[in-house]
Every structure is written in C-alpha cells, then in structure tokens.
Amino acid sequence: MLKLTSLDLKKDKVETLAVPVCEDRTIYTDSALVDVVKKAKRLKEFSAKKDQVVTLYDPAGMKVKRIILVGLGKYKKVDAEILRSMAGNTVKNCIKNEFENLWFALPHEKKFNLDMQSTLEAMQEGAYLGNHVFNKYKGDKKKKGLKRINFIAEPAMVKKFSRLSSRIITICRSTTLARDWISTPSNEKTPEKLARSMVSTARKVGLKIKELKEGQLKQQKFGAMLSVSAGSQSKPSLLILEHKPKGAKKTIALVGKGVTFDSGGLNIKTGGSMSDMKSDMSGAAAVGATMVALAGLKPKLNVIGAIPLVENMPSGKATRPGDIVRSYAGKTIEIGNTDAEGRLILIDAMTYVVKTYKPQTMIDLATLTGACVVALGEKIAAVFSNDDKLAASLVASGEKTHERCWHMPLPEDYKELLKSEFADMNNISSTRWGGAITAALFLSEFVGDTKWAHIDIAGPAYSKKEGAYCGPGGSGFGVRLLCDFIAGM
Ligand code: BES
Ligand code: ZN
Ligand code: ZN
Numbered sequence: 001m002l003k004l005t006s007l008d009l010k011k012d013k014v015e016t017l018a019v020p021v022c023e024d025r026t027i028y029t030d031s032a033l034v035d036v037v038k039k040a041k042r043l044k045e046f047s048a049k050k051d052q053v054v055t056l057y058d059p060a061g062m063k064v065k066r067i068i069l070v071g072l073g074k075y076k077k078v079d080a081e082i083l084r085s086m087a088g089n090t091v092k093n094c095i096k097n098e099f100e101n102l103w104f105a106l107p108h109e110k111k112f113n114l115d116m117q118s119t120l121e122a123m124q125e126g127a128y129l130g131n132h133v134f135n136k137y138k139g140d141k142k143k144k145g146l147k148r149i150n151f152i153a154e155p156a157m158v159k160k161f162s163r164l165s166s167r168i169i170t171i172c173r174s175t176t177l178a179r180d181w182i183s184t185p186s187n188e189k190t191p192e193k194l195a196r197s198m199v200s201t202a203r204k205v206g207l208k209i210k211e212l213k214e215g216q217l218k219q220q221k222f223g224a225m226l227s228v229s230a231g232s233q234s235k236p237s238l239l240i241l242e243h244k245p246k247g248a249k250k251t252i253a254l255v256g257k258g259v260t261f262d263s264g265g266l267n268i269k270t271g272g273s274m275s276d277m278k279s280d281m282s283g284a285a286a287v288g289a290t291m292v293a294l295a296g297l298k299p300k301l302n303v304i305g306a307i308p309l310v311e312n313m314p315s316g317k318a319t320r321p322g323d324i325v326r327s328y329a330g331k332t333i334e335i336g337n338t339d340a341e342g343r344l345i346l347i348d349a350m351t352y353v354v355k356t357y358k359p360q361t362m363i364d365l366a367t368l369t370g371a372c373v374v375a376l377g378e379k380i381a382a383v384f385s386n387d388d389k390l391a392a393s394l395v396a397s398g399e400k401t402h403e404r405c406w407h408m409p410l411p412e413d414y415k416e417l418l419k420s421e422f423a424d425m426n427n428i429s430s431t432r433w434g435g436a437i438t439a440a441l442f443l444s445e446f447v448g449d450t451k452w453a454h455i456d457i458a459g460p461a462y463s464k465k466e467g468a469y470c471g472p473g474g475s476g477f478g479v480r481l482l483c484d485f486i487a488g489m
Helices: 031-041 080-096 116-130 155-183 191-204 214-219 223-229 277-297 342-357 370-376 388-401 412-418 435-444 479-487
Strands: 002-005 014-022 053-057 064-073 101-105 148-152 208-212 237-243 251-256 258-262 302-312 324-326 332-334 361-366 381-385 405-407 451-456
Touching: 002 116, 002 155, 014 031, 014 080, 031 053, 031 064, 064 080, 080 101, 080 116, 101 116, 116 148, 116 155, 155 191, 155 277, 155 479, 191 208, 191 237, 191 258, 191 277, 191 302, 214 223, 214 237, 223 302, 223 324, 223 342, 237 277, 237 342, 251 277, 251 342, 258 277, 258 342, 277 302, 277 361, 277 479, 302 342, 342 361, 342 435, 361 479, 370 381, 370 435, 381 388, 381 435, 388 405, 388 451, 388 479, 412 435, 435 451
Parallel strands: 002 148, 014 064, 014 101, 101 148, 251 302, 251 361, 258 302, 361 451, 381 405
Antiparallel strands: 053 064, 208 237, 237 302, 324 332, 381 451
C-alpha cells in the first residue's frame, strides 16, 4: 500500500500529487515543483499557512492531472507531528473524493528543517494511519482506504530508506490491527472471540502462544481475575504471546488490560460513561498488536506479552461489593467497587508474569481510570514507575512518536488509602481524589523488585472524534510507543 519510488515528474503520468509547502521557504530543487509552488502562492487563497490546501489542475511542464498543495506553515516551526498530520489529512481528503492512488512529493533533504529519516518516517506514518478506515460493519463501503500511496524519492534515497520504510509499514499495520480490535463492538469480541482472533494473528506471524483458559485459571487460583469475569456469560482467558529470539538474554514483559466490555459490574456505570466501554481492552490490543509487530521487527531480546481477557458484567453470579477475593499472589482483596476491575485482572497477570518469566522490565498498559482523563485530558497518557529512568525513556519515546506520556508520582504515603478493615487491601481508595495514582499504587504492590511502569491510557485509547491520522474509534495508542521504546533497549 505504501511505496517509496523514484519518478520523473516531467515524463511520468501521475493522477494526484500532493506537495507540502512552507510559507517562507522553498523546500524543493526540482524546477517543475518550484514553479508550481510559486504559481500557487500567487493565488489569493493560498499562502501555505498550516492546513491551507489548494488544488491545481494540469500544471505546466508536468504530466500530473491534479496537484494538491498543502500548507505546512513557517519553515522553522515544522516538526514531525506537523508532517504526520499533514500527510494524514491529505490522505483523508483523497479518501473523501474517492481517489485510488496518491503520490507525495518529499522535501529536498538539504533544503528542509528536518533530516530525511524523520521526514519520511513522519509522512509515511501519517499517510498509512490516515488511510485506515474501520468499515467492516458498513453495507456501503464508499469510504475506503486508497489503494496506493507513493512517496517520490531519488533512486539513491529509495535504496537508502527501503528498510526504514518497511519498518514503518510493520508498525503502522500493527497500529491499525489494534484499532480494529478496539473498534469492534463487544458482542463481536467476547473474551473467547478476542482470544481466538489474537491467537490466529499471532500464529500467522510465528509468535509462541500459550493460553490459560478458565479451568487452568481456577486450578491455579487466579482469584482476582476470576472475580471480575464471574458475572459474565463469557469465559475469561490469559493469553501469553512470546517473542524469543535465539541467544537473547534480557526479558521485557508487556501486560495489557483486556476488559472486552466494562459495564461496571454490580456497581453499574450510568448511561454516558458506559457507552464507549468496548474500548476497555485497548491495553490488551496495544500489547497484542505490538507483539505482532515485534515478530516482524525482530529485536534481539525476549518479549513476553501477557493479555488477561474478561468481560465485566452484572448478574446473579457477579462479584458483590464487599466480597473478599484471594489474588494469585495470595493477598486478599476486599471489593470496594466492582467497577475498579482493571487492577484486579492486571495484578493476577503481572504476578504470573513475574513468577514465570522473571523479566528485568515490565510495562503494563491499561484504560484504568477516569481520574487519569480528568488529570491529563484525552490525548496524554500517564506513566507511573518505580524506576525514574524507565519512566524517562517512555516519556522520550512518547515525544518521538507523539504518543505523549506524562510522568506521574507514586507517593508511598498514599498507600494507606488502600487499606481494608477486613482484607489485606481494598481495590478502591478511601477518598475520591487522586484516583489514577491510587490505582497505580494498587498495582505496585504486585510487581516485587521488577523494574516496572504502568501507563494509564484511558484518555488517548479511544476517540469519538476524527483526528488528522486517526478515525473515530480506537487509536492504537501504545503500539508505536512500545515499538520505539523496545528498539531503544
Ligand atoms: N474502564 C474504567 C476506566 C475508564 C474511564 C476508561 C473512562 C476509559 C474512559 C475503569 O475500569 C473504571 O471504571 N474505573 C473507575 C475506578 C473507580 C471505581 C475507583 C473510575 O475511573 O471511575
Ligand atoms: Zn471499571
Ligand atoms: Zn475498566
């Protein structure tokens, strides 16, 4: 779908060519492009301000049918995210017009603010991700992705960047895989169904797979996790995907919250707050899709992806507020609120991972708290960690990929808020303040000495609104972040 190719604009036929343009600087050397940009800038409606768009037809000196000039704004202000958004918006614009193919002109290396690698990376990401459409349940599939998006580069560049380009494709394909899982409605992705979909995808790319089904979870006393699935007609499962290259010494574990629907349980959610709870498995989707990407990227370290899958429903068999359950780790937990279920499945999965695989580093991703969205809004995730260096490198990966993360505190003294009168701990805090922090502190009790980070993605995992390179629905937040982080390990 995405291709880096060389092309002679004066000779080769192109139907639709997109040309990013800066307000205050020429960023091309190709004379035909330089001319057409000059011509466009003479128009009253186009000065290449950010997000300005103008289309010209049959430009002189080229065999191009239409040329879409897209404003990038001021040269000095152009960064990777501006390019990513520009590419995404341009592709979306072409989808709306039902075009099939698109060519992008790339700014000339020596004339641009950013180096070629970052430019290409950002533009290809934006284009690939912007081209993703979730139309599986639509009868009329009018809105569908472009067949081909080409990036025009000199032959030497095509050679130099072809590996980078295939890396980008692998990561973005996984991001859209995560998006599809998240956007799928809960009736179509019960824990059993989602496990099946993840297993079959993982098998195709050659990951090692282990699945603990309900019987084994009961036998091995995953009491916290089982208490969440108790009310559901669907059976829980713990999926473990492994990337295990020969000779690797280090092991990193990823754990993703997989609540395929969060009704709240007997502490049932009210209308509005329940409506998007099909997305409560976004952590699981990010971990599963990252594992699929890693099978292609082949980093030289062991990566374990642990995915606890449950549905949180009320029923005659559901766990009650006030119930006390015994976690896999052996600690007893009083259920203060059945809607604080994510932490219950995570602690059993994390305890199992630490005990079985002894990873040096463990990262969990979860749509864990509404409080996190109150704190950081819908576009930024929270990072909590018992290791400042680990948190800092996640924040750095977040800056690079624009999957932004903010480092939050884990204050020891807040732990007393999780005390229970009758059990070892309560699953909710005794106050309503700092809910993202107390949730993270709850998890921290189950990681032992492992270097660990928790990423609360409740804000950015899902959006009702369309973005520049994301449709309404699941965002796939975490896949690009984790791939970048793991590449740097
Ligand atoms: N899945 C929710 C958190 C959530 C909220 C995700 C909004 C995405 C958007 C989680 O299971 C939950 O219900 N948390 C409760 C915890 C409370 C009962 C301590 C919350 O945040 O209200
Ligand atoms: Zn909940
Ligand atoms: Zn939840």
